[in-house]
Amino acid sequence: MMEFINIKGNTWAACGPVNIGAYVFNGEAVLIDSGNDSSSGRKILRLAEEKNWKIKLIINTHFHADHVGGNAFIQKRTECGIAASAREAPFIDMPEMEPEILWSGRAPKAISNKFLQAEPSNVTLLLRPGTLIEGWGLVIVPLPGHAHGQIGVLTPDGVLFTADSVISERILNKYGIPFTADHCSAMETFDMLDSFKADFFVPSHGDICEDIVPVTDANRRCLNALREEILEICSEPSTRDVIVGKLAQRHGLDMNLPQYVLIQSTVAAILSPLIDSGEILCSFNEGTLSLKSRS
Ligand SMILES: [Zn+2]
Structure with a gap:
């Protein structure tokens, strides 16, 4: 109570x-x-x-x-x-x-x-x-x-x-x-x-x-740790959705639309400083945004 x-x-x-x-x-x-x-x-x-x-x-x-x-x-x-x-x-x-x-x-x-x-x-x-x-x-x-x-x-x-x-x-x-x-x-x-x-x-x-x-x-x-995981996922060119999906699998999350938008938003917030610092590079591949770690 x-x-x-x-x-x-x-x-x-x-x-x-x-x-x-x-x-x-x-x-x-x-x-x-x-x-x-x-x-x-x-x-x-x-x-x-x-x-x-x-x-x-x-x-x-x-x-x-x-x-x-x-x-x-x-x-x-x-x-x-x-x-x-x-x-x-x-x-x-x-x-x-x-x-x-x-x-x-x-x-x-x-x-x-x-x-x-x-x-x-x-x-x-x-x-x-x-x-x-x-x-x-x-x-x-x-x-x-x-x-x-x-x-x-x-x-x-x-x-x-x-x-x-x-x-x-x-x-x-x-x-x-x-x-x-x-x-x-x-x-x-x-x-x-x-x-x-x-x-x-x-x-x-x-x-x-x-x-x-x-x-x-x-x-x-x-x-x-999440930042490191995202950098690691992006060692292969990845879309934002692929990053969300891989994190969901690694963390054993039950996905639904509300969960998806919340994780997507958090991923976006972690990506921004990585993009600004050049640690993650953005390119478009056949019209799709692709994110790739610099190393
Ligand atoms: Zn809150």
């Missing part, structure tokens, strides 16, 4: 498939993310009501449906505000943009499901890096990589909610290929987190920890 547990001082988390944060002051609460869908929203609202918390604001770490899916339900019931970074906000207001971008055009219905497209909700506050949420002392920490405009939230208790910037090792081992929108930014975010001073770190997927370094290490190793 999911419930809010106290991490430290006024900082709480309800741990489940997606960990939901709360910072509570004088009976008023700021939530960090809202879960998968309206039923998660309903559950979170009930847990807050049991504690006599009044939800004033939801801060969304990024727009992915499992983080914003409860927004619409909670906002309708409480008229709370919703805060997000400028790059994530349009996807929360217009969630159909996510399947459209993943597919590179209007998406088939199989992708436009609730796992990739949340119900729309209204962002009322745009967050900039370093923004201090007035009256609450919550600091916005940019964590780009997994999503372009992803942010973390540092509470006055020294608890950093790290969103999907890192995933606990046990979950990383299960997924194999963590979704990445920007490979270079993800790596920079790992380095930044290594020297970040906080008493507790709360990833959205996985366990609350006091030392983030082993977690960033595991995530860094995972992304580096």
Whole structure:
């Protein structure tokens, strides 16, 4: 049974498939993310009501449906505000943009499901890096990589909610290929987190920890290994789809359209810096884009 547990001082988390944060002051609460869908929203609202918390604001770490899916339900019931970074906000207001971008055009219905497209909700506050949420002392920490405009939230208790910037090792081992929108930014975010001073770190997927370094290490190793795998696959001229297919086979993934677009997108993010640095060369062979490692 999911419930809010106290991490430290006024900082709480309800741990489940997606960990939901709360910072509570004088009976008023700021939530960090809202879960998968309206039923998660309903559950979170009930847990807050049991504690006599009044939800004033939801801060969304990024727009992915499992983080914003409860927004619409909670906002309708409480008229709370919703805060997000400028790059994530349009996807929360217009969630159909996510399947459209993943597919590179209007998406088939199989992708436009609730796992990739949340119900729309209204962002009322745009967050900039370093923004201090007035009256609450919550600091916005940019964590780009997994999503372009992803942010973390540092509470006055020294608890950093790290969103999907890192995933606990046990979950990383299960997924194999963590979704990445920007490979270079993800790596920079790992380095930044290594020297970040906080008493507790709360990833959205996985366990609350006091030392983030082993977690960033595991995530860094995972992304580096994926990069090496792609370079190795491209020792033979390969298309993007061939790379996706070979990775899916190597990692034993069950493929379907949503899984396909997510892996394809991550592969694209890893390829870009390799193409920019000349480590992978692009050419067209009978009209088909062919990618080949330089060596
Ligand atoms: Zn995510």
